[in-house]
Amino acid sequence: MLQSIITQFFSGFSVVAILIIAAVGLAVIFGVAGVINMAHGEMIMVGAYTAAIVGKLGGNTLLAIPVAFVVVGLLGLAIERGIIQWIYDRPLETLLATWGVGIILQTVIKLIFGPELYYVGAPKILEGGFRVIGRLPFPYYRLFLIVVAILLLLLVYYVIFKTDFGLKVRAVRRNRVISGCLGIDTARIDMLIFIFGSGLAGVAGAVLAPIKSVSTTMGFPYAVDSYMVLVLGGVGSLWGVLTGGALIGETETILSFVFNNVIGKLLVFLFIVIAIRIVPRGIFGYYERR
Amino acid sequence: MAEAVIRDDTAQDLPTNRARRSRRQYAAPPFLSIWAVIGGAAVIVLIGAYPYYGSSAYVLSLLGKFLCFAIFALSIDLIWGFAGILSLGQAVYFGIGAYVVALSLKLNYALDHPTRYGGKIPDFMEWNSLTAVPDWMMPLYSYSVAITIALIFPTILAFLFGVITFKRHIYGVYCAVITLAESLILQEFIIEYQGYTGGFNGITDYSNYATPGFLWFILFLVVVFFIVARALTHSRVGTVLKSIRDNDVRAEFMGYNVANYRIFVFCVSAFMAAAAGALYAAWVGIISFLDAGPVFSIEGVIWTAVGGRGTLIGPFVGAFLVKGAEFFLSGALAQWWQIIVGGLFIFVVLVLRDGIVGSIGNWLRARKKKATLHQVVEESDRKAHDLQREWRPAGEPETDGSI
Numbered sequence: 177m178l179q180s181i182i183t184q185f186f187s188g189f190s191v192v193a194i195l196i197i198a199a200v201g202l203a204v205i206f207g208v209a210g211v212i213n214m215a216h217g218e219m220i221m222v223g224a225y226t227a228a229i230v231g232k233l234g235g236n237t238l239l240a241i242p243v244a245f246v247v248v249g250l251l252g253l254a255i256e257r258g259i260i261q262w263i264y265d266r267p268l269e270t271l272l273a274t275w276g277v278g279i280i281l282q283t284v285i286k287l288i289f290g291p292e293l294y295y296v297g298a299p300k301i302l303e304g305g306f307r308v309i310g311r312l313p314f315p316y317y318r319l320f321l322i323v324v325a326i327l328l329l330l331l332v333y334y335v336i337f338k339t340d341f342g343l344k345v346r347a348v349r350r351n352r353v354i355s356g357c358l359g360i361d362t363a364r365i366d367m368l369i370f371i372f373g374s375g376l377a378g379v380a381g382a383v384l385a386p387i388k389s390v391s392t393t394m395g396f397p398y399a400v401d402s403y404m405v406l407v408l409g410g411v412g413s414l415w416g417v418l419t420g421g422a423l424i425g426e427t428e429t430i431l432s433f434v435f436n437n438v439i440g441k442l443l444v445f446l447f448i449v450i451a452i453r454i455v456p457r458g459i460f461g462y463y464e465r466r
Numbered sequence: 467m468a469e470a471v472i473r474d475d476t477a478q479d480l481p482t483n484r485a486r487r488s489r490r491q492y493a494a495p496p497f498l499s500i501w502a503v504i505g506g507a508a509v510i511v512l513i514g515a516y517p518y519y520g521s522s523a524y525v526l527s528l529l530g531k532f533l534c535f536a537i538f539a540l541s542i543d544l545i546w547g548f549a550g551i552l553s554l555g556q557a558v559y560f561g562i563g564a565y566v567v568a569l570s571l572k573l574n575y576a577l578d579h580p581t582r583y584g585g586k587i588p589d590f591m592e593w594n595s596l597t598a599v600p601d602w603m604m605p606l607y608s609y610s611v612a613i614t615i616a617l618i619f620p621t622i623l624a625f626l627f628g629v630i631t632f633k634r635h636i637y638g639v640y641c642a643v644i645t646l647a648e649s650l651i652l653q654e655f656i657i658e659y660q661g662y663t664g665g666f667n668g669i670t671d672y673s674n675y676a677t678p679g680f681l682w683f684i685l686f687l688v689v690v691f692f693i694v695a696r697a698l699t700h701s702r703v704g705t706v707l708k709s710i711r712d713n714d715v716r717a718e719f720m721g722y723n724v725a726n727y728r729i730f731v732f733c734v735s736a737f738m739a740a741a742a743g744a745l746y747a748a749w750v751g752i753i754s755f756l757d758a759g760p761v762f763s764i765e766g767v768i769w770t771a772v773g774g775r776g777t778l779i780g781p782f783v784g785a786f787l788v789k790g791a792e793f794f795l796s797g798a799l800a801q802w803w804q805i806i807v808g809g810l811f812i813f814v815v816l817v818l819r820d821g822i823v824g825s826i827g828n829w830l831r832a833r834k835k836k837a838t839l840h841q842v843v844e845e846s847d848r849k850a851h852d853l854q855r856e857w858r859p860a861g862e863p864e865t866d867g868s869i
Binding site: 212259262263266267268269270271272273275276277278279280282283284287396397400403404407436437438441442445448449450452453456 | 630631633635636640642643644646647648650651654655658659760767768771801802804805807809811812814815816
């Protein structure tokens with residue numbers, strides 16, 4: 177029993193990686209731009225469809241990642257310019273509007289690609305696996321997911337904390353009016369950060385496509401999981417994404433193994449609710465002065 | 467105490483004025499305006515008399531459904547429009563109420579209608595190789611127990627949820643996200659434990675009550691809930707709730723226990739949603755996991771938004787319009803209907819911010835005050851309107867055209 181739990185612990189790493197990959201884009205959009213993006217799941221879905229098309233045309237996941245970043249980034253540009261830019265001051269209503277965007281995206285993709293499922297293969301070099309402890313094989317693709325999760329976190333860290341653009345983003349987030357007075361084009365920063373977050377969601381879709389069949393409704397559970405990660409870890413903190421993802425992923429894997437999937441999810445949900453009762457703004461939450 | 471109520475240096479300090487103000491008389495609008503009573507009665511008669519002038523059983527079943535949806539939307543409006551709590555999991559309470567009643571009806575139905583293999587248990591239990599009704603489900607054989615559970619259990623759940631979250635100042639986005647996850651989990655729970663809930667197929671095939679008598683009962687409850695909601699939002703508690711919606715920090719500084727007010731209204735709303743679910747289950751005779759899921763919750767939110775949140779008529783108008791349009795258009799535009807719904811979300815947020823009823827209210831107020839629409843919207847810093855917001859001290863002079 178104990179050994180299988182340890183095995184589960186290791187296979188939980190890949191669940192954690194999946195959660196982090198899915199949540200990073202939302203961490204940027206929700207945490208930095210302050211938009212409650214309910215179309216996040218659908219952005220992941222569009223990224224996955226992009227990967228499916230790239231796969232049909234002979235490319236593989238490694239090629240699909242930049243393509244998905246560009247495609248979903250452009251989608252984000254359209255959403256931001258068309259809708260979000262008017263409602264930055266009403267965060268709860270961005271939720272409704274982006275939910276509408278999500279419904280439209282789902283329907284349009286279904287009209288274009290039909291209701292059938294698509295399958296995307298993993299790249300040749302990432303096929304197969306190795307054994308860690310016990311008899312459970314650990315596929316190379318899962319290892320790849322862990323690497324991607326770490327790289328994405330590093331990328332966001334670099335962009336937000338080490339570049340000129342990131343400095344402006346943080347300035348706008350701290351004090352929009354003063355940043356504007358200092359000559360930062362705040363509307364442009366909002367737009368760029370939304371595009372960046374959307375692109376990351378697209379990357380998540382491209383990376384996650386091989387482990388799940390691609391369908392129009394695949395995104396929503398990822399979106400809810402991502403929100404849970406952010407709520408637990410703390411909005412607007414990369415450490416929060418990492419911690420939240422790790423806690424939720426590991427607890428869910430082990431509890432799902434001990435009980436079953438649904439009980440596991442229920443217990444994780446209760447765990448999150450109790451946790452935010454203790455730390456209302458998440459573990460690494462940012463307590464703003466009002 | 468008496469003197470310190472209102473100090474207004476600019477007004478003439480006439481003795482009569484002072485005396486009036488010290489008694490704190492407010493020119494509160496009537497509980498229901500005469501036009502609301504007349505219009506409401508007309509609509510009630512129009513719906514209630516349908517069995518006499520119409521013959522379509524389909525339309526009759528739609529009317530009952532829409533009335534249940536309207537109660538559901540009203541429950542969302544109470545917390546969202548009047549207290550500023552956006553819950554994306556209101557269908558949890560609707561779904562629990564519906565499932566308990568449906569289970570009870572199904573259990574009793576199975577007593578008289580044995581399944582193909584002769585068992586006196588619901589068919590979905592037999593499909594999942596249960597041989598007998600589990601012990602904990604026995605109380606549901608009694609209708610009164612079932613109805614009590616269907617109404618009380620969701621309320622208790624809402625109370626626990628409120629105590630956990632609102633007491634710690636968790637609201638806004640956090641509340642929305644947590645309630646969303648809540649309904650997603652309930653949905654998965656229902657699908658997983660199909661031996662007890664019917665799983666994907668839901669609970670079907672039980673004796674439902676789509677009769678004119680039951681329509682009138684639903685209509686009666688709609689009126690009761692409307693009056694309850696009106697009394698609640700028209701009272702002192704309602705005023706405090708609206709102040710919490712507009713600025714919770716300030717309300718807290720004024721000494722109100724913000725969390726308790728929120729918990730209270732959340733419980734009332736959960737009770738209403740559960741009642742709507744119970745009525746719905748008894749009326750339509752089919753309940754599925756979708757009725758407890760996040761999509762249905764957000765549908766309720768959009769009905770409220772389209773009708774006009776912060777108004778009590780809005781949810782009814784929204785539910786009837788959106789749901790009615792869906793039933794009559796989705797046949798012709800099956801593929802495009804979802805796109806229309808999505809567009810509706812965006813349209814309501816970007817253009818029709820006050821919903822239909824709210825916009826009409828704005829327009830009427832603008833006419834009455836001879837101001838532009840823009841000024842009226844600016845005046846109340848919230849989009850949600852209610853005529854009763856126009857409280858003014860009794861001694862205050864009439865406005866002279868400017869706002």
